[in-house]
Amino acid sequence: MANRASALDTMPVSPLAQQTRGCLSVVAGATLVFLYLPIVFLVLFSIEPADTPGFPITGITLHWYEKMLADSAIHSALFNSVVVAVVVALIATTIGTMAAFPLVRGGIRFPGAARILFTLPIMIPGVLIGLGLLVFITLLGIKLGLHTVIAGHLVFTTPFVVLIVAARLQGFDRRLEWAAADLGASNRQTLRHIVLPLIAPAIIAGALLSVTLSIDEFVVTFFTIGPQLTLPLYIITQIKFGVTPEVNALATVILVVTLTVFGVGSVLLGTGRRFRRKDAA
């Protein structure tokens, strides 16, 4: 990249280039502020003592966090969310990883159609997925509950796992497998000892992503849940009663947890990249 920069310096540039660059940096800075300001305020209002969050900030308290921790409605909502997320992650990661292999390496009859099928749930608004499932469930006469939420979450988390694992498989150096086969390993042994360990970071990242997507999902859950509550649904019922600092405290905790999981996931994906076939890029 050093080359490109120095080439730029010596080339004729518009007399306005300097000003353009200045303007752009202001726009970029403002954009970042725009991205983070709401989150900053969200967190700020969770440590504000007043009953209705807002300015001016009158002090710092952890009262709302204590209240949140003691709230049994939050406990059961959290429990439901975690149960759903774990089951969804396990199933989505398993079937998503499996599906990624034939998608990348061939063997299915209509690869184009398969690819479309696995990207559609990412592109289609959650309202359609949710309502579709709801009418289907109603027609079958199945009772709504956490199991139907799990079904709904599987639809949009599995494609993410497929995409992530497929991206890693795409860059996978197949000569490693051929070497293993040359040395007498069976297909199963190659998969177990060569392929899976090397794409493990992508699989784990996919699982973590499924967890965060599932825990945060509101729209599909909204359509497919029975009498129970998950965290986002609990939050929306609270917001409808009026903005409470307890929700801000809960939101802050969810943000921190999501970011941690996300951070672990991206570090893993970064590690995964090291095993990519260099000359294939």
Added chain:
Amino acid sequence: MTADTASAADVAPLAGPRPGLRRRLERAAPFLPGLAMLTLLFVIPMFIMLAFSFWKTNSSFDLVRDWNLNNYARFFNQPTYIRTFAKTLVMASAVTAAGLAISLPFTYFLVRYVSRRFQRAVLLAVIVPFWTSYLLRVYAWQAILGEKGALNQFLMATGIIQQPSTLFVYNDLAVFVVLIYVYFPFAALALYAALEKFDFTQLNAAQDLGARPDQAFRHILLPQIRTGIITACIFVFIPILGEFLTPTLVGGASGSLIANLIVNFTRQGQFPEGAALAIVIAVFVTILLVVFRRSLRVEDVVARG
């Protein structure tokens, strides 16, 4: 590694003659659970929703499988529905345009003027809100736009207004701003992926050959990042067609979009009516995806860990 050794190693050990069908089945087998899941939980429900949209509910809200087009006729005959749908399209277009207008200069600056290492950090800063809860990101705006929110406090502190204003929230403008906020990361990621591949010295070359900066931008840069722009548009426009949470939280009574109507129907147990509206949205989404399928780069936006 030299090219010679690479090509030698590229020859796979022969698997031996295998009957085609068995081998094909073996290779396709891992795909089947995923396929079965999506067929059962996604494809079939979509077709059932289509069927529902041609049925009706009677006065006691029981489903009647009486094939008719009334739900659609009602949609096209009721001015409120058409108006809400038109408004949704206008809102989606406006947010898409605004999202592009913000993310293009942003990503342009990022790719062209920010060092490689720092680029990653900034990009991560853009992705992070994208992976945090959508509900919470919308909710956070009440802290800014609400009556006791930051905007009111700021305007009062600077003496521009005396009383906290309720004008900032519960209207279309609030929905517009929050939707830009929610979908900006999609647009930025799509454009970044396209700009990253662009060689900026081409712009200098164009100007060297006498093009004005705006000409160079229009004729050299824009055509080359076309797929990025289209991907960005699709990733912003389509989800807004199904938006109901943002209008619910910051749109107030007047801010409803088409998906709010679907939710209202569903709440009242009027599935056929809701399904008809959902199918209208689905048709739009499908047309967009089919028309732009060659330019859509889903991986650029979602598989960037």
